[in-house]
């Protein structure tokens with residue numbers, strides 16, 4: 001119930017304006033978003049690399065309304081790759097298609113993605129296309145396949161809460177696509193997604209097994225100790241090397257588990273978002289764990 005309300009609020013422009021212009025909430029957002037400018041994200045990325053973790057950088061933003069705005073986002077991503085290369089960071093980039101004009105025109109969006117992928121390839125890096133709500137799933141899968149046909153340094157994300165995900169995985173694997181598996185962060189109806197956590201989790205473990213034996217390098221993105229233990233167990237049973245896949249976690253979430261995985265010799269990539277448009281991302285993080293909301297409310301009224 002609380003999760004649904006928070007996810008609904010994540011689309012409110014009035015609330016976004018209030019929260020993002022308030023000094024206290026801006027400071028509190030730093031737990032999940034290290035800052036609003038690239039320099040702050042780079043500082044966080046260096047700290048992660050120093051701690052033995054890989055990084056993926058995301059410039060926050062969704063649903064642009066003009067081609068010029070989408071082109072600006074494309075330029076931002078090109079500049080991020082340049083900075084990552086200059087500073088020799090072990091990092092790649094994640095972006096969302098609605099930031100790059102998917103709602104305006106799939107062809108226009110594809111052109112922008114292709115130009116970002118070319119920059120990624122020039123640095124022997126990688127571009128991950130995040131997965132948004134289910135109204136975009138089909139278009140995202142199709143676009144990733146088309147871009148990959150021209151430039152294979154692009155990968156996709158699959159959400160275990162969607163019924164369709166097993167089919168999407170087989171489809172994308174037939175194109176040799178690298179996949180990030182996560183549970184899914186949006187508000188979805190029972191027509192398209194499992195409603196019960198136990199079903200989402202069971203599907204996550206099922207899809208993880210398909211990915212790990214596929215022969216391609218994938219990302220298992222979760223903070224759930226049961227999903228992580230299941231992955232470690234399965235990899236050990238099948239003698240899959242720790243170098244043949246990576247775990248992925250969000251900046252600021254379960255740092256204890258992050259350190260443990262690094263200590264145990266697993267590859268771990270931290271997703272570092274930055275930018276002014278942090279409100280929907282921040283609300284999705286609160287929705288995942290109501291205890292975070294209580295923590296933020298307590299701190300808000302204390303400060």
Ligand SMILES: Cc1cc2nc3c(=O)[nH]c(=O)nc-3n(C[C@H](O)[C@H](O)[C@H](O)COP(=O)(O)OP(=O)(O)OC[C@H]3O[C@@H](n4cnc5c(N)ncnc54)[C@H](O)[C@@H]3O)c2cc1C
Pocket residue numbers: 129130131132157159182183184185186221222223224225227248249250253254270271284285286288289292
């Ligand atoms: C690297 C990465 C990339 C992602 N990319 C996408 C994407 O492209 N599209 C998409 O829809 N979703 C994405 N997600 C979000 C994902 O779908 C989940 O919403 C999110 O990871 C929470 O699910 P969970 O697997 O951690 O398990 P959950 O069942 O939600 O949580 C399990 C446990 O993890 C801990 N935990 C989880 N979330 C939090 C939190 N916010 N604060 C504190 N503790 C927490 C708690 O201990 C909790 O009990 C991504 C997640 C990661 C890690």
